[in-house]
Amino acid sequence: MSTSTAARPEEPAEQVLDVRDLSVTFRTESGTVSAVDHVDLSLARGEIVGVVGESGCGKSVTAMSLGGLLPGSARVTGSARLHGTELVGASEPVLRKVRGRELAYIFQEPMSSLNPVLSVGRQIAEVLQVHEGLSRKQARARAVELLALVGIPSPATRVDTYPHQLSGGMRQRVMIAMAVACGPQVLVADEPTTALDVTVQAGILEVLRDLRDRLGTSILIITHDLGVIADIADRVVVMYAGRVVERAPVHELFARPRHQYTAGLLAASPTPGRHAGTDRLQEIPGLVPVLSTQPDACTFADRCHAADDLCRGSAPPLEPQGGGGTSAAGHVAACWHPSTETRTLAATNQEPAR
Numbered sequence: 001m002s003t004s005t006a007a008r009p010e011e012p013a014e015q016v017l018d019v020r021d022l023s024v025t026f027r028t029e030s031g032t033v034s035a036v037d038h039v040d041l042s043l044a045r046g047e048i049v050g051v052v053g054e055s056g057c058g059k060s061v062t063a064m065s066l067g068g069l070l071p072g073s074a075r076v077t078g079s080a081r082l083h084g085t086e087l088v089g090a091s092e093p094v095l096r097k098v099r100g101r102e103l104a105y106i107f108q109e110p111m112s113s114l115n116p117v118l119s120v121g122r123q124i125a126e127v128l129q130v131h132e133g134l135s136r137k138q139a140r141a142r143a144v145e146l147l148a149l150v151g152i153p154s155p156a157t158r159v160d161t162y163p164h165q166l167s168g169g170m171r172q173r174v175m176i177a178m179a180v181a182c183g184p185q186v187l188v189a190d191e192p193t194t195a196l197d198v199t200v201q202a203g204i205l206e207v208l209r210d211l212r213d214r215l216g217t218s219i220l221i222i223t224h225d226l227g228v229i230a231d232i233a234d235r236v237v238v239m240y241a242g243r244v245v246e247r248a249p250v251h252e253l254f255a256r257p258r259h260q261y262t263a264g265l266l267a268a269s270p271t272p273g274r275h276a277g278t279d280r281l282q283e284i285p286g287l288v289p290v291l292s293t294q295p296d297a298c299t300f301a302d303r304c305h306a307a308d309d310l311c312r313g314s315a316p317p318l319e320p321q322g323g324g325g326t327s328a329a330g331h332v333a334a335c336w337h338p339s340t341e342t343r344t345l346a347a348t349n350q351e352p353a354r
């Protein structure tokens with residue numbers, strides 16, 4: 001388990017990102033579809049929060065909505081405050097300023113974000129010249145420092161290489177260097193290691209952890225991989241069909257999953273020990289519902305062995321679970337009949353709660 005630099009129990013952690021009641025709908029040819037439904041999440045300074053859930057559950061749409069990166073067909077409501085700046089409904093000039101400087105993204109496939117005809121150093125330097133007003137020479141020197149920061153060997157030489165001359169893992173490191181060039185408070189990493197092989201993934205997670213430790217960057221990491229969550233996250237948000245169904249400190253979630261969906265995910269997980277890249281979410285039988293068809297029910301009811309009339313008749317609220325309290329750092333789940341299972345942490349990478 002990672003150790004947060006900021007979230008000591010005796011010091012209330014400084015909230016950097018506070019997302020409340022965030023909903024996203026899309027206008028489509030077949031009508032309005034709901035992708036994200038009243039999501040709450042927060043990120044403290046230096047905290048790494050993992051967002052996990054099946055394909056299509058709204059992870060990326062949630063993340064993209066923060067930076068105003070969704071297409072015009074999207075309607076975003078609710079609130080997302082980044083150090084007091086409201087992002088929902090903010091104008092494009094405000095969002096452009098926020099992106100890069102305060103909120104940066106890295107995605108699964110760095111090649112699609114890198115310019116193939118510019119050296120990696122030039123691309124990092126351009127970010128610094130545009131956002132920080134550095135001279136060309138200063139920006140190049142800083143680019144070398146940033147390549148060193150993300151663990152690229154011989155940075156003074158590599159600064160002049162082109163993206164196609166680097167391995168996938170090295171390209172992802174370059175993307176991270178670009179993302180953190182202007183010292184953003186929040187880094188959103190959407191499946192940053194999914195396209196990489198297992199040993200390379202571990203190196204990328206190490207870079208992210210190191211950035212948090214050295215710069216105090218808060219990281220929202222989106223993944224399908226419970227191993228990535230176990231490896232790096234302080235807290236976990238589990239999403240299902242556009243909603244947050246459970247939120248907990250990472251050791252608590254692995255030891256005492258409460259929502260039946262989370263319990264199912266962990267039970268279906270094949271490996272006893274968890275390491276990044278080895279533990280992608282397993283299939284749970286049944287189909288994820290279209291959110292708008294089930295407004296007054298638990299969205300997991302059709303796939304849940306514990307579902308009853310209560311579950312089919314009303315949506316469960318997110319409620320504190322045993323001892324976690326109601327704070328953002330606590331354990332909450334939206335389930336009428338929470339799992340009572342307790343898992344042995346010795347079988348995972350997780351340490352017991354201190």
Ligand SMILES: Nc1ncnc2c1ncn2[C@@H]1O[C@H](COP(=O)(O)OP(=O)(O)OP(=O)(O)O)[C@@H](O)[C@H]1O
Pocket residue numbers: 026028033034035053054055056057058059060061062071073224
């Ligand atoms: N531009 C769009 N127009 C209409 N619907 C969209 C659009 N973008 C996303 N959606 C829908 O929003 C829902 C959430 O998508 P999202 O990309 O956030 O899922 P995800 O959890 O990131 O999945 P994955 O793990 O596959 O990346 C999906 O049902 C998707 O089809």
Ligand code: SF4
Pocket residue numbers: 259260261298299300301302304305306307308311316334335336337338
């Ligand atoms: S509310 Fe009911 S249907 Fe939904 S996960 Fe809990 S037990 Fe299952």
Ligand SMILES: [Mg+2]
Pocket residue numbers: 059060061190
């Ligand atoms: Mg996604």
